[in-house]
Amino acid sequence: MSNSDIVMxxxxxxxxxxxxxxxxxxxxxxxxxxxxxxxxEGKAVVDAAMRGMAPEAVDWVVLSIAENGNKVLTERIxxxxxxxxxxVELPVMGTFVITxxxxxxxxxxxxxxxxxxxxx
Numbered sequence: 001m002s003n004s005d006i007v008m009x010x011x012x013x014x015x016x017x018x019x020x021x022x023x024x025x026x027x028x029x030x031x032x033x034x035x036x037x038x039x040x041e042g043k044a045v046v047d048a049a050m051r052g053m054a055p056e057a058v059d060w061v062v063l064s065i066a067e068n069g070n071k072v073l074t075e076r077i078x079x080x081x082x083x084x085x086x087x088v089e090l091p092v093m094g095t096f097v098i099t100x101x102x103x104x105x106x107x108x109x110x111x112x113x114x115x116x117x118x119x120x
């Protein structure tokens with residue numbers, strides 16, 4: 001499985017809201033850096049954060065993907081249907097670092113103001 005395949009499997013897990021499958025693709029010392037927000041470290045912390053978002057539906061659309069060594073870059077539109085009927089559509093640029101077949105760094109760049117205004 002290529003590094004891009006690992007990232008696409010992770011995205012598929014998100015789209016299916018299969019948090020166990022998503023967590024299985026993370027290293028124990030994963031770092032999740034949502035650049036405009038606080039960085040999270042450790043599989044248990046990231047797993048809890050993924051589950052804690054509590055969307056009703058997820059649809060991440062990959063516009064572009066590129067792999068160079070152990071790094072995978074994605075350009076995406078991350079769509080979330082949230083409780084109460086809110087729909088969040090967020091352009092995201094993501095960087096993933098793969099270590100021994102698992103994601104050890106996940107860094108997403110997005111406009112926090114866009115996210116918060118859609119959640120209001």
